[in-house]
Amino acid sequence: MMRKKFEAGFKARVALEAVKGEKTLAELSAQFGVHSNMIVRWKQEMLEKLPGLFDRKAERRENAEEAEKVDKLYKAVGELKMENDWLKKKLDLLK
Secondary structure, eight states: OOOOOOOHHHHHHHHHHHHHTSSOHHHHHHHHTOOHHHHHHHHHHHHHHTGGGGOHHHHHHHHHHHHHHHHHHHHHHHHHHHHHHHHHHHHHHHO
16 A cells, blocks of 8 residues: 655645644544644644744755765765776776
8 A cells, every 4th residue: 555645735734724723633634634643743743843944054054964965975976987987998908
């Protein structure tokens, strides 16, 4: 059985409705067609991440970490390309 995948916007909408507290979990579950445990999980995730939403330092830190990962990947690709080229030359010598 395949898991259902939900888009981020849908999750946010459901979690926001849960945070509002105007409807019960059972009502939200029936309305959106999502199990109540999933709604609780999305709500918790939303509330945990909400304070960081306005934290510019955290955003810059994440961007710096991502840039560092990209740099490492480019370096690895470059090294593999050099190794591949070297192996091709050696193979040509053996022919």
